[in-house]
Amino acid sequence: MGVPVFAGEVSLAEVVARHALESPGQTALLFEGERLSYGDLARRIVAATRLLAQDWHVRSGDRVAWLGASHPGELVLLFALARLGAVLVPLNYRLAPGEWDRLLADCKPVCVVHDITWAEAAKALAQRNSLASHCVDELMAAPPASDAPTDGKADSPVLLVSTSGTTGGPKLAVHTQANLLANMAIAAASQELSPHDRVLTVLPLFHVGGLCIQTLPALYAGAEVVLHAKFDPGETLGAIAGLRPTLTLQVPATMKALVEHPRWASTDLSSLRAVWAGSSLIPTALVEAFHARGVPLCNVYGATETGPFSIALGPTHARTHVGSCGWPAQGVEAKLGEGGEVLLRAPNIVARYWPDVPALDADGWFATGDLAVQAADGSYTIVGRAKELIISGGENIHPAEIELVLAQHPAVAECAAFGVPDERWGEAVAVAIVAKVPCTEGALRLHLEGQLARFKIPRKWYFVDALPKTALGKVQRAALARRFA
Structure with a gap:
């Protein structure tokens, strides 16, 4: 099964560069009232790459940590590091300082980049770990540059993301540029993303859900991303009513907050052609609440290691298959192993954990640890965890x-x-x-x-x-x- 391909990029940085050439004035990001076109974004990425290489002394293969709320600078940093062949390590700001320390001790970044809100915590983190710390505002204000290094390749690691550690200590999944590009193509095709879409991102970018299910795929497709620093139900409903996004990604906890908000019933949701949920299990009452408002509630199943776009329930079957995760996305193979465990094989799945621990079996299958049943029509429904x-x-x-x-x-x-x-x-x-x-x-x-x-x-x-x-x-x-x- 082939991966859908929109263009011939072999490195992540080429995605924004392509749109900057084809549609430089198209809005790429809207954040706190500031719009960045694809042309603006491409220029900032080149400038940031030069700053990283010349002033911050980041080299190919180096790791750079991020501590902060969702911010356009985190995306600029990711693409700039991709140009360098370096690696982003986004830190979950909900963790305790000791947990950050253990993650940094594992992957040894060369510096920590932070936003204003998390400046004090980031500086303390950097001091404890003998690292430099830099504010993202410095990155976003980097002077224009006509050129910058382009050492990143398809097989270059570009993103280290911590697994949840549900059944043990967290591990760092190693996403290469090829992994992210494959996931962007798979997710964009499954959600039928186009330059006409406006995607509302309210989930944190430190996790592959917020970053990789819609945000990066939207940029891959040339769509507009409306980025919120954090989820707030009132602000989310206000953005839906005022900015008229066509898609957004939610999880059960945020869905519940939206449905229970006083303005839920009065908010105009008609711009949304679908709401996608990043969860294997969604309470039926929440699904029905969106369907009652005329919005298909779609679902995507995956894991930190799998892109995470693996099995998807799109708008066509959202009402007929409530509770199901749907069918494998184009380019993804799925099967049930011993005891009904979901096994996945696809180009968006990581091959290893940091530094070099295999994540796949000898035939390239990833064991998810999730148990599922498969209906006669081929759709999958997750029923629990193997160890639970x-x-x-x-x-x-x-x-x-x-x-x-x-x-x-x-x-x-x-x-x-x-x-x-x-x-x-x-x-x-x-x-x-x-x-x-x-x-x-x-x-x-x-x-x-x-x-x-x-x-x-x-x-x-x-x-x-x-x-x-x-x-x-x-x-x-x-x-x-x-x-x-």
Whole structure:
């Protein structure tokens, strides 16, 4: 299965340069009222490349960390590093300083670039790790340059992204320029992106979801990106009404915040030809809330290592396949391995973790750790994580199937099912509930009866103030199991 190709770029920096030649006046980025055309963006990338090489002494193969909210300068930095053949290491600003230190000790960047908001934390981080620190404003104000190094190649590493560490310590996935280009082509084709689109980006660029599902693919297609520093439901609804984007990417937590916002019902959503969700599992009530407003809620499945554009449910099937992730995107191969684990093979999937730990098997397949079922029409539905499977009395129980039904109860804000040791059954199904309003175990049991087999109904119920989560928002069921074992 071939990868869709719009142009013949072999390095990331060529993407913006192509649009700067073909449509220099087309808006590339809109951020806090400032517009950058593709011509402007290309010039800033060349100027930043020269600054990085001459003043900051960044060389091919070097790593440069970023600490800050989403900012056009982070994208300029990425493309400039791509020209140099150097590597961007975006840091999750939600992590603790000690976690940043461990990541930097692993990949040893030569400097840290930061925005104004995170200046103090970045300078302290740089001092602790004996690194230089630079403000992004300096990068964006680099003097014009007529030329700059172009040492980046297709196989040059360009992005190191931390995995969530759900089942162990985080690892750094090594994305090459070829990986990102393939993902941009795959994602752009799947979402039918064109220069006529305006994409609203509100998810953080430190993660491949915010960066690679729509933002980079939109720039690849010559579309306009409206970039927000951080997600705010009121500002997002205001941007949809005022700027009239055609696409945006959300996750269940932001979808919930939008649907529950006072202006949700009155906001004009008619400009949106689709909303895409970057999540393997989306509560049905949230999907239906968007469909009720006439907006197809599409879904993309993948992982930090897989681009992440792997399996996609587009607008055509959004209403008929609620709960499904859809079909493999063009250029992506998928199959179910032992126990129903999703295996993927594609040119946008990383080959290794930093520094040189293989991520693929001998035949090039990536084991996702996610379990799925495949329907007769070929579509995939994720049912849980391989290491989170609950085996009770010989029955295999996926936490997700319990959680999706429980989440439909009006008193449930969040929930997580997990297994705890049990002398009789081996494991017993337990569930932790974060309630919106006071509710009882009996009421929730009654809600599940008739919708789930009896052996799937939790035997142990715990009402908690919050669920333990990774820095990227994934529920840590193992932590719950340890707490309530």
